[in-house]
Amino acid sequence: xxxxxxxxxxxxxxxxxxxxxxxxxxxxxxxxxxxxxxxxxxxxxxxxxxxxxxxxxxxxxxxxxxxxxxxxxxxxxxxxxxxxxxxxxxxxxxxxxxxxxxxxxxxxxxxxxxxxxxxxxxxxxxxxxxxxxxx
Amino acid sequence: xxxxxxxxxxxxxxxxxxxxxxxxxxxxxxxxxxxxxxxxxxxxxxxxxxxxxxxxxxxxxxxxxxxxxxxxxxxxxxxxxxxxxxxxxxxxxxxxxxxxxxxxxxxxxxxxxxxxxxxxxxxxxxxxxxx
Numbered sequence: 031x032x033x034x035x036x037x038x039x040x041x042x043x044x045x046x047x048x049x050x051x052x053x054x055x056x057x058x059x060x061x062x063x064x065x066x067x068x069x070x071x072x073x074x075x076x077x078x079x080x081x082x083x084x085x086x087x088x089x090x091x092x093x094x095x096x097x098x099x100x101x102x103x104x105x106x107x108x109x110x111x112x113x114x115x116x117x118x119x120x121x122x123x124x125x126x127x128x129x130x131x132x133x134x135x136x137x138x139x140x141x142x143x144x145x146x147x148x149x150x151x152x153x154x155x156x157x158x159x160x161x162x163x164x165x
Numbered sequence: 166x167x168x169x170x171x172x173x174x175x176x177x178x179x180x181x182x183x184x185x186x187x188x189x190x191x192x193x194x195x196x197x198x199x200x201x202x203x204x205x206x207x208x209x210x211x212x213x214x215x216x217x218x219x220x221x222x223x224x225x226x227x228x229x230x231x232x233x234x235x236x237x238x239x240x241x242x243x244x245x246x247x248x249x250x251x252x253x254x255x256x257x258x259x260x261x262x263x264x265x266x267x268x269x270x271x272x273x274x275x276x277x278x279x280x281x282x283x284x285x286x287x288x289x290x291x292x293x294x295x296x
Contacts, residue, residue, distance in 0.1 A: 066258060069251050076248055080286065088294020091221035095214050107211075118201045125198060150208050157211035 061120050068117035075113065078106045099161045111154045119147035189272050193250045196243040203240045241286060246279030 041048070052058045082103050086094050097103055122143045130136040181187065210228075213220040227233040253271045256262045262271050 084293060087290055091218040098214055121197050122201050150204050154208045154211050157215035160215040
């Protein structure tokens with residue numbers, strides 16, 4: 031047996047070791063796992079969120095903003111918004127990757143998806159914090 | 166390396182016999198996409214509440230309209246269906262419920278639970294204060 035002459039072999043790591051848990055996108059199963067974490071979070075949050083929405087029904091602006099400003103309501107909604115916007119960002123990316131085959135268009139759609147999800151999240155979080163600070 | 170290899174492709178969707186789990190898989194994705202855009206409604210409502218009485222009145226007027234109610238009703242069903250259908254997916258992720266009768270039962274269960282919970286919630290909502 032002769033030693034490998036290949037110049038490209040500089041690392042002691044095997045090819046399998048280099049790619050294990052990473053895959054083509056170098057983030058491995060991170061998205062898959064976060065999609066499930068956020069899903070479980072929303073299963074737990076669904077009942078509190080429904081209670082909050084029911085509490086707000088039939089209120090005018092003064093009543094609704096007062097209730098939205100209470101810490102427990104604000105925290106439940108903040109958690110739900112973070113979980114849902116994260117979940118929907120990953121979900122939409124999967125849909126885009128499934129149906130948009132044109133490379134540039136796919137890239138543009140994925141960027142738009144990131145912007146949309148982040149903007150919805152930030153706008154909602156900002157609104158709740160503003161209501162909570164009572165300004 | 167750049168030569169294209171003629172790999173076998175899976176048959177197109179249309180060649181398969183239509184099944185319940187297949188239809189509901191598409192519904193799960195469709196409700197997910199609907200909810201994606203539905204979050205705009207939630208964000209609009211929260212921003213309006215933070216902006217003041219005039220902005221809040223606009224949202225209220227929209228939700229109280231027939232069109233608005235239809236959208237919120239649709240949103241409620243999409244959310245609850247996606248929830249129950251999603252729980253089914255979590256069960257599958259854990260490796261359970263793959264037998265024919267199990268997956269059929271879970272799928273029917275998700276469909277029925279989503280519709281019943283939506284109707285039930287709207288009845289309660291109308292009893293509380295009709296939006």
